[in-house]
Amino acid sequence: MKRARLTLLLGTEIPILGFLAFAILPWCWMMLSSIRPERDLTRSPIALWPQTLTLINYIELLQRTSFAQNMRDSLIVAVGAVSLGLTLALPAAYAFSRFRFRGRQVLRTQFLVINMFPVVMLILPLFVLMRSLGLLDTYFALIGGHATFTLPFAIWLLTGYFEGIPVELDQAAMVDGATRLQALRLVVFPLAMPGVIAVGLYLFITSWNEYLFALMLAGRNVRTVTVALQLFIGEHQIQWGLLMAGGTLVSVPATILFLFAQRRLVGGLTGGAVKG
Amino acid sequence: MRRAVTPWAFLAPALVATAVLVLLPVLNTLWLSLHEVILFRPRSRPFVGLENYAKALTDPVFWEALEHSLVWVVCAVGLQFSFGFMAALLLNRTFAWRAVARALIVVPWALPSVIIGLIWTWMLDFNLGVLNDLGVRLGLLSASVPWLAQTGTAMASVILAVMWQGIPFFAVTLLAGLQAIPVELYEVASIDGAGAWGKFRHITLPGLATVIATALLLRMIWVANSLDLILVMTGGGPGTATQTLPLYAFLTAWSGGNYGQGSALAVILTILLLGVVITYVWRSRER
Numbered sequence: 001m002k003r004a005r006l007t008l009l010l011g012t013e014i015p016i017l018g019f020l021a022f023a024i025l026p027w028c029w030m031m032l033s034s035i036r037p038e039r040d041l042t043r044s045p046i047a048l049w050p051q052t053l054t055l056i057n058y059i060e061l062l063q064r065t066s067f068a069q070n071m072r073d074s075l076i077v078a079v080g081a082v083s084l085g086l087t088l089a090l091p092a093a094y095a096f097s098r099f100r101f102r103g104r105q106v107l108r109t110q111f112l113v114i115n116m117f118p119v120v121m122l123i124l125p126l127f128v129l130m131r132s133l134g135l136l137d138t139y140f141a142l143i144g145g146h147a148t149f150t151l152p153f154a155i156w157l158l159t160g161y162f163e164g165i166p167v168e169l170d171q172a173a174m175v176d177g178a179t180r181l182q183a184l185r186l187v188v189f190p191l192a193m194p195g196v197i198a199v200g201l202y203l204f205i206t207s208w209n210e211y212l213f214a215l216m217l218a219g220r221n222v223r224t225v226t227v228a229l230q231l232f233i234g235e236h237q238i239q240w241g242l243l244m245a246g247g248t249l250v251s252v253p254a255t256i257l258f259l260f261a262q263r264r265l266v267g268g269l270t271g272g273a274v275k276g
Numbered sequence: 277m278r279r280a281v282t283p284w285a286f287l288a289p290a291l292v293a294t295a296v297l298v299l300l301p302v303l304n305t306l307w308l309s310l311h312e313v314i315l316f317r318p319r320s321r322p323f324v325g326l327e328n329y330a331k332a333l334t335d336p337v338f339w340e341a342l343e344h345s346l347v348w349v350v351c352a353v354g355l356q357f358s359f360g361f362m363a364a365l366l367l368n369r370t371f372a373w374r375a376v377a378r379a380l381i382v383v384p385w386a387l388p389s390v391i392i393g394l395i396w397t398w399m400l401d402f403n404l405g406v407l408n409d410l411g412v413r414l415g416l417l418s419a420s421v422p423w424l425a426q427t428g429t430a431m432a433s434v435i436l437a438v439m440w441q442g443i444p445f446f447a448v449t450l451l452a453g454l455q456a457i458p459v460e461l462y463e464v465a466s467i468d469g470a471g472a473w474g475k476f477r478h479i480t481l482p483g484l485a486t487v488i489a490t491a492l493l494l495r496m497i498w499v500a501n502s503l504d505l506i507l508v509m510t511g512g513g514p515g516t517a518t519q520t521l522p523l524y525a526f527l528t529a530w531s532g533g534n535y536g537q538g539s540a541l542a543v544i545l546t547i548l549l550l551g552v553v554i555t556y557v558w559r560s561r562e563r
Contacts, residue, residue: 125304209388258386
């Protein structure tokens, strides 16, 4: 018995601890750096263990910079991108899962391929397009830009979830006199809800985390947190305390949402790609 | 008749949005790539045929960027996969705090590339970075190393950061694949006297093959396209030491204002990636 315990400890638990340390420590270092005064951060050699803890970086970040405004911009864009993505993807995914029609396979594959298109391939003409429409630096431009990846991703995952719900259920409802839309609203959507929520959370995180579109299609009036953080670097000298506080504020909500969403997503991620 | 129309009614919104946001831009990129388009000279956009492509293919910076892209993709995906696979195998065993471990290991996956770039730039800093400090204290380094500022170590440093970001993806997807393999197969193999290696070789690997192939493809495409992490950490530098193909295309258009040339580079990247995707789809059809 004792030997088995030892094998488990040496062969499994300690290596796992190593992986966890690698995954978590850089993150902890960011958070720890965010609650230390600037003079501690810029002193060499580094004091690994902090003598003073302070919230001064957070106070300064929220009072003296536009960061609160940037968080609001990120939130508006992400909510917009999720709403647009789901509104367009739900009916499309339903069609792919419930109808057999000509061109179905081609269209489904097309959405998969779009997801793999290089961002640079889309971002340059979208910039030119939004500029000529006078939409540059608006929520609209950025939400549209983010839809280029939220939409195909949502369709791909949601089709998988809908296929997991037996067709017989909505057929039964329709035999009982429900219209197709009623069957959709009363039978399919409630059953798919956990999946839809997981997909929504995932889209929110990808939009919240996105940088290139936010940099190119917006950045002045509409400035998301990722762009704002990056701009702290350019000004004179790097203010690491502010950066680390901003990084913590941005990553904590994303991480919490991700922990909720990821369990349901993993199956969908690799499942949808292989089955036709 | 009705039956044939209904699916298209459901699909129409998504298809229209895709046409406007993806198809139109892609055609536009193709058009841009055949013209001389300088952002600051909006009135003159002469047709130049394949000149932008010819310029790219004869440009040593392009070939260097392609080489960097190959190193970036092969090393990053290779390392992410190897460590992610190991983590998945370990997490598939039974131990008391497994649920906690499984939840915590995904943390880097949720973070924005910009923040991952910031964290690692901060830790790798020449004067204030904790890694240099620890390295010197433990005697691993004789002096601080400017990891991101010198040609020899910059690429390895950005690969370290992207590896950190990508391990959770493989750990979690491969773990899901491992848990889908029926336990009975292992039990039967044990009765037949198979050892640990034999079980891994003849049950685990074949059982995981499709998951591995799909995860590798997804991650490869993602890593090949991603440029934000490098942009944040080094901007492609020092010099052009970490400039990959998408970053080169982006910088040519964004800082150089040369949209024609940038578009041509983007098209070349897309063709290369499509080649990979088509090979994958074609091979998985055969199976």
